[in-house]
Amino acid sequence: xxxxxIENLHLSIQSFDGEAQILNGVDLTLERGxxxxxxxxxxxxxxxxxLSVSKLVSSPPARYGQGAIHFDGHDILxxxxxxxRALRGRRIGMIFQDPTTNLNPxxxxxxxxxxxxxxxxxxxxxxxxAQREARERSIAMLERVGIHDAHNRLDDYPHQFSxxxxxxxxxxxxxxxxxxxxxxxxxxxxxxxxxxxxxLKLLFDIVREDNIAVLLITHNLGVVARLCTHVAVMYxxxxxxxxxxxxxxxxxxxPYTKALLGAVPTQKTRKGTLQGLGGSVPDPYxxxxxxxxxPRCALAEARCREAVPPEADLGHGHGVACIKAGVSA
Amino acid sequence: xxxxIIRRLVLLVPVFIGLTLLVFTISHILPGxxxxxxxxxxxxxxxxxxxxxxxxxxxxxPQQYWHYASGLLQGDWGQSVxxxxxxxxxxxxxxxxxxxLVFAAIILAIVIGIPAGLLSAITANRWPDYLIRILSLASxxxxxxxxxxxLQLVFAMSLAWLPLNGRFPIIDLPPPTVTGMLTLDSLxxxxxxxxxxxxxxxxxxxxxxxxSPLATITRMxxxxxxxxxxxxxxxxxxxxxxxQSLIILKYVLRNAFSSTLTVIGLYIGWLLSGSVLVETVxxxxxxxxxxxxxxxxxxxxxxxxxxxxxxxxxxxVNLAIDLLYGVINPKVRxx
Numbered sequence: 001x002x003x004x005x006i007e008n009l010h011l012s013i014q015s016f017d018g019e020a021q022i023l024n025g026v027d028l029t030l031e032r033g034x035x036x037x038x039x040x041x042x043x044x045x046x047x048x049x050x051l052s053v054s055k056l057v058s059s060p061p062a063r064y065g066q067g068a069i070h071f072d073g074h075d076i077l078x079x080x081x082x083x084x085r086a087l088r089g090r091r092i093g094m095i096f097q098d099p100t101t102n103l104n105p106x107x108x109x110x111x112x113x114x115x116x117x118x119x120x121x122x123x124x125x126x127x128x129x130a131q132r133e134a135r136e137r138s139i140a141m142l143e144r145v146g147i148h149d150a151h152n153r154l155d156d157y158p159h160q161f162s163x164x165x166x167x168x169x170x171x172x173x174x175x176x177x178x179x180x181x182x183x184x185x186x187x188x189x190x191x192x193x194x195x196x197x198x199x200l201k202l203l204f205d206i207v208r209e210d211n212i213a214v215l216l217i218t219h220n221l222g223v224v225a226r227l228c229t230h231v232a233v234m235y236x237x238x239x240x241x242x243x244x245x246x247x248x249x250x251x252x253x254x255p256y257t258k259a260l261l262g263a264v265p266t267q268k269t270r271k272g273t274l275q276g277l278g279g280s281v282p283d284p285y286x287x288x289x290x291x292x293x294x295p296r297c298a299l300a301e302a303r304c305r306e307a308v309p310p311e312a313d314l315g316h317g318h319g320v321a322c323i324k325a326g327v328s329a
Numbered sequence: 330x331x332x333x334i335i336r337r338l339v340l341l342v343p344v345f346i347g348l349t350l351l352v353f354t355i356s357h358i359l360p361g362x363x364x365x366x367x368x369x370x371x372x373x374x375x376x377x378x379x380x381x382x383x384x385x386x387x388x389x390x391p392q393q394y395w396h397y398a399s400g401l402l403q404g405d406w407g408q409s410v411x412x413x414x415x416x417x418x419x420x421x422x423x424x425x426x427x428x429x430l431v432f433a434a435i436i437l438a439i440v441i442g443i444p445a446g447l448l449s450a451i452t453a454n455r456w457p458d459y460l461i462r463i464l465s466l467a468s469x470x471x472x473x474x475x476x477x478x479x480l481q482l483v484f485a486m487s488l489a490w491l492p493l494n495g496r497f498p499i500i501d502l503p504p505p506t507v508t509g510m511l512t513l514d515s516l517x518x519x520x521x522x523x524x525x526x527x528x529x530x531x532x533x534x535x536x537x538x539x540x541s542p543l544a545t546i547t548r549m550x551x552x553x554x555x556x557x558x559x560x561x562x563x564x565x566x567x568x569x570x571x572x573q574s575l576i577i578l579k580y581v582l583r584n585a586f587s588s589t590l591t592v593i594g595l596y597i598g599w600l601l602s603g604s605v606l607v608e609t610v611x612x613x614x615x616x617x618x619x620x621x622x623x624x625x626x627x628x629x630x631x632x633x634x635x636x637x638x639x640x641x642x643x644x645x646v647n648l649a650i651d652l653l654y655g656v657i658n659p660k661v662r663x664x
Contacts, residue, residue, distance in 0.1 A: 054568055081573070089570030096568075101561035106583050106658055112566075115579075119570045157659040173569060 003072055003213050004030040004053065004181055010065030011048060011057070011237075020284040022048055024237040024292070025067065027311065027319075028215075030230075032180065035207065035214040037224035037245070039260070040234030041281060046217045049234070050183045052076075053215070054092050055084045072180065089120050093174035093182045093212075095203075098190040099166035103158040110154030113138040113173050120177025141172040146202060164195035171203055178210060185217045200227060221264050225249060233257045236282050236292040243318030253320040255297050291322070299324050330655070337648050344644060345637070349401070352636045353394050356629035363627040367410040384410060397633075406637075407630035409623070416634040419619060424638055425509025426496060427608070427615030431600045433512075433535035435593065438543040443586070445543075446550020450585075451577060453555060461551075465544035473603075477537040477610040484533060494612040496530050497523075534611040538604065542596040549592050553585040560584070587657045594650035598643040 011023035023045045030036050038046050051057045053069060055076055069076040074087065088094075096102050104112055114134045115125075121137075123130035135154070142150035145168040158166060167187065174182060187203065188196040204227050207214050216228060224231050224245065231249070232242035233256065241254040252258045259277040279296035282288060290305040291297070297304070304323065311319040364380045365372070372380075381387050385396060397407060406416035449461040468476075485493040497503050497511055504515040504523045512531060515523035557563065558581060566576050605617030616635050623631035655661045 056564065056568055085570050085572065087570075088568055094565070094568035096561060096565060098561060102565045104562040104566070104580050104584070105660065106587075107580065112580075115571055115575065116569045119572075125575075159660055170565065173565075177570075 001073070002029040002070075003032050004028070004215070005070045006049070006053070007068050007070075009049070009052065009067035009069060011045070011052065012063050012065060014061045014063065018285050019063075021288075022062075022237050022284060023052075023067075024288075025308070026234075026237070027239055028232055028242065030181070030213050030215060032213050033211050034230050035204070035216060035228045036230040036232060037228035038215055038217045038232050038234060039219065039221060039224060042219075043281060044234045045237040046234055047185050050094075050185050050215060050217050053181070053183055054088055054094060055079060055081075056094075085119075089116055089179070090122070090177045091180050093177065093179035095167075095170055095174045095182065095184045095187045097186040099163055099170055100158075100190070102170055103166055105158055108155055108157055109161070109169055110135070110138060113142075113154070113169070113176070116173045117141075117176050137176060138172070141176045142169065144206065145169070145172045145175075147172075163191055164199060167191060167195075167199050168202065171199070171206075175206060175210070175212070179212060182207060182212050182214045183217070184214060186219070187216075188223075189219070221261065233260065237284070238292065238321065239319075240293065240322065241318075241320045243314070244316060247314075247316060247318045251314075251318075253314060253318070253325045254293075254322045255299055255324070256293050257320075293322075334648070334652070337651075341641075341644060345641070346398075348637060348640050349398055349633070350394070352633045353397060354390075356632060357390060357393075359627065359629075361627045363410045363629060366626050367628070380410075384408070401637075406634045409628050409631050411623075411626050411628045416630050419631065420616070420634050420638055421509065423614060423616045423619045426613060427601065427604050427617060428642070429510035429512060429531065430534055430538060430604060430607070430613060430615060431597060432510075433531050434538035434600055435542060435597055437535055437539040438546050438596070439593065441539075442543045442546030443550055443582075443589070446547040446589075447554055447577065447582065447585070449547065449551040450554035450558065453551075458551075461547060465547045468540045468544040471540065472606075473537050473540060474606040474610050476540055477534070477607055480533045480537055481610070491533055492530050494610075496613060497527055501526060534607050534613050537610070538600060538607045542593070542600065545592055545596070546589055549589045550585060553588045554581060557581045557584040583657060587654065590650055590653060590657070594647045597646045598639070601639045601642060 006026050006028040009023050009026040010021075013020045013022055026045070026049055028036070028038075028049070038049065040046050048057060048062075052064075053071065053076065064077055067077075071087065071092065074083075076084070076087075079087075103109070114131065117134035117137045118125055118130060121130065121134060123134065125131075138154060139150045142153065147153055147165065147168055153161075158169075161169065171187075184203070188199050191199060200223060204214075206212075216224070218224060228245050230243065231245045232239045233248070233254065234240070235256050241248060241252070241257045248257065249261065252261050256277075259275070262275045263277065265274050277296060282292050282295065290307055291300070291309050294300040294304040301324075309321050309323045311321045312323075312325050313319055314325065362377075364377055364384065364386060368377050368380055378387075385393060388396075400407065404417055406420065408415050409419070445461050445465075449458045452458045481493055484491045492498070501523070503511060504518040504520050507514050507517050511527035512524060515521075515527055563576060563581065566580055567573075571580075601616075603617075604613075604615055605621050607613065608615045608617040609621075616638070620632060620635040623629070623635070
């Protein structure tokens, strides 16, 4: 059984403007040791998919419709907040985008980290020996993410660290409980390009060493190509193509995946030849029938607009949700 | 840090020179003659003239100011024209009474307001939040003296749980004076009976006074907690499994409290200068009553004394608040 499986997940969010359909049947599986890149445009539901795995989307205003999330035998959406806390920080770690805002500015790094370590150990907060052990673990973990003199730096405040260093601290906090699954939501987007590479290398070295499954949410197809074993492409709240990274990148079968890969500049790209995709994402407030990509798709025909295309299996777990899959654009 | 405190204390000197000048000038350009009022309607011109000479009011203003300012430094705060009592001695009695009232009120406001604001934020748009919001709106809207009267009617007249007014029963023996605040003094003397007695007298006026800061602190706390709850680090803390109570009571509370702290500092000044209504209703012998009597009779030495001491306390309180910022927020550096 897969470590994580998301089946036909539906999520809507109630707002003043009405009900927005954010997730429209997300299907995704992740095995131990797999690193899955979840890519797609801004607003397609990548982050909410990631947050749903830890049940961190507040409902209301969000409402889960059909679908389920299973993590190692746990029915996530059926779990209480207490049951979820037993998973968070211990079995599931999370890293977010902006390291400058994800650490509490008024508390020492050590204070925040030791609290997380204590939770991951399941220890009594007030026990002296547990406090001491949490401190030891924090120091060891900080050294592992490349923070020198960790012993002293525990007493520093977030503003005394650079952006890259702060993300290292957050990585250390997310991994201190030795989770089975790490959800990394654009972990390097807010960093300098030169620092991005360092952080990603560090993250993936640890992940491979500890055999942690990763759901990497990103815009950066280059990162996916370099680091991920699997990839899932998301469009308007649905995974439209997924599979082993090389299969999807070498043989993109959904018109949207093709367009996405076609929009990546390479060294051979000449001035003015970079291709974009016309049109814009569908309005989540409007009801929709058929394939959500149809309005922007060059291959779309009448039957595309009638029913939601089921996922077709192209072999080796390469799935694509397009009735015209394989037809060359 | 030490240098910062010293520099702030040195800066107090020009502030006080300015304050004395301002208060002195204003009270002397006001129309009316305090000596004439003090001497009474039957006083002859000679009597008034000799009184004026006695109080030095025949001399030119700069000379009077110099006399007053140099007196201040030696602990001579002038003399009331009406009662002939030295202002410094009066302040020693009345100022602690008001300070006790103001501090009790602000402590009540903090102790009730901070948890109420937190509760209001974490139950936002559900019934505890609605209840707290309605109550705090009502208490901002209700005048203090009116609440004071209602409290007296209910707790003193009908239920007879608390004394109607005053600070301490005349027939009982008050604790030896150290700070002038009866609650503190009775604790220092280890006199439990005197402590409960003075607390009973303090409770109603402090409650009446705390109402408005209480409501403001609650609303501030609610708003800033809601703001902090939206911050990314709260999501990270939740995502890594920290309990809701730990997140709220440790991590969110400190963030939300720092903006509420400013309001607390301002309110202490506001309560000090606005204590007269509550003091009148509860017959509380504080500087509010003292200053009002002096203002009515244009007895400006007490007025200046009160103004200066309120100014002095206000500046010190705000220095303390500034230092507290540094304790709460490590990014605030004092150089």
